[in-house]
Amino acid sequence: MMDAGGNSLPSGPDGVKRKISYFYDPEVGNYYYGQGHPMKPHRIRMTHALLAHYGLLQHMQVLKPFPARDRDLCRFHADDYVSFLRGITPETQQDQLRQLKRFNVGEDCPVFDGLYSFCQTYAGGSVGGAVKLNHSLCDIAINWAGGLHHAKKCEASGFCYVNDIVLAILELLKQHERVLYVDIDIHHGDGVEEAFYTTDRVMTVSFHKFGDYFPGTGDVRDIGYGKGKYYSLNVPLDDGIDDESYHFLFKPIIGKVMEVFKPGAVVLQCGADSLSGDRLGCFNLSIKGHAECVRYMRSFNVPLLLLGGGGYTIRNVARCWCYEV
Template sequence: MDVSGNSLPSAPDGVKRKVCYFYDPDVGNYYYGQGHPMKPHRIRMTHALLAHYGLLQHMQVHKPFPARDRDLCRFHADDYVAFLRSITPETQQDHMRQLKRFNVGEDCPVFDGLYSFCQTYAGGSVGGAVKLNHDQCDIAVNWAGGLHHAKKCEASGFCYVNDIVLAILELLKQHERVLYVDIDIHHGDGVEEAFYTTDRVMTVSFHKFGDYFPGTGDLRDIGYGKGKYYSLNVPLDDGIDDESYHLLFKPLIGKVMEVFRPGAVVLQCGADSLSGDRLGCFNLSIRGHAECVKYMRSFNVPLLLLGGGGYTIRNVARCWCYEADRSCSWNRS
């Protein structure tokens, strides 16, 4: 039984899952610029913790294949992808009109290797979806992914390419229905928008609402057309703690799993919902954040775990290391 009293398929604690973990050693070298809160170095920190704790031996470790132009264009506009491929710090002054059109600038700066960075993190998420589709793992992990704000034709909120949308499109090749759950403190607007009119993807976002980026995710935003009632938004106030969060998360997700019955789940594990985050205002502990991963894992449905926000980078690394460990076995001491 779940917390709502519904019978659901689940696996007992301690059952080991086959976990595929995607990591590119170069991902930590990308640099948004001095003073920018988004630091890809946190992915390298997470990997170092996993290595030092001896956890990599419990997972299949894969270097992602870079996403190709045509892969990115399954969601993004051709001219936007071409712009990302060609723009460099040296040439950006000659393309001011395009920079404005595609919302590339202060929040989403041009930096060395920008397109390679997009190819890397998107490749990990799509690669994870492919592994799940071919039953080569039960859980796929790509902490470099989860960049949920990117739109079809523009960058937004530190995100250039929406790897989540691309991964869900891949999962839809094999599964009739896919559930997307977002526990980043910011609303998962790019993913919601992409699937707002379909009943094959349900999006559920738990986020800070009210005078907070991106300003979307109202309780009344529920989808449109065939997608009506397939978008669920849970707007939250400052300072929510573990207990209050799970009083909402578990009954809502339990009911969604019972009624929607997805063939696969994508969980965006943005760590800016942790207490003490540089840009956040929630009060979740690492254990409380990881409880969401544990709960999604309990349904025994193919699961793709992605990163996202997180700007106090030592806490981010600790959190994602803990969640990767617990994805292998919840009984490990």
């Protein structure tokens, strides 16, 4: 298949060309959590630069996300938490110590310049991707700035302030009876699991390091509650897991989930801190091994939202996400 310029277009292993919407805001790389903080939004800009240099942007619809509004964020988050995020600045934080403690903002989740617009930007990309998928305007939507899976309804957690994933899934539920969430970040996808723990319309599946490791949740016995019982699935793993062992678990589990749950759409959180050599991670996945999960997920031909997440050895994060595109 050729594009207008006569270049051959990428197609899947089945020869079917996927239409891809890619969300990117050039400002995103300018946000800075502070000196010594492992989370560096600059990695999103590095990924984008690689995509540009490999000539991949011309094969996708490149979109600047529409910033999420207060009312969009309040579809999941508490009003008072959202207005706190909107108002807090590095200059005023000293006067709001009680609020900072209440909303868990400070150490891991610092107040930095432009914090709220950063949240609006990364959430806007994920919700925008869900809207595109809902209107069948693409087969795959990508937002590497998203995937911040630890944020809770009323508090920040683990470098995450707003849970863009929950917001995107809520958007997908307008159009789809069932949505599957899969998380290959090294950390447990606790914020997303918690949000949908009692519903059978969203199934959450998380592969993560378990045992004396943040956030400490994600036991194999945590399976959901009430109507949501058996719709949460946790795969707790030890240090050092490699590609072969990871796929030995990932493929049969996801294959069975797809067969039984039959989701109308899938959200895949592609946290790259599960790669070998990550600054905060302890797994031993190669970039190819990590990307094989994306390839496998794509092989089901179900509308797919790809999101970023963790990843703290940033040159590897950019390589990984570029390769996955």
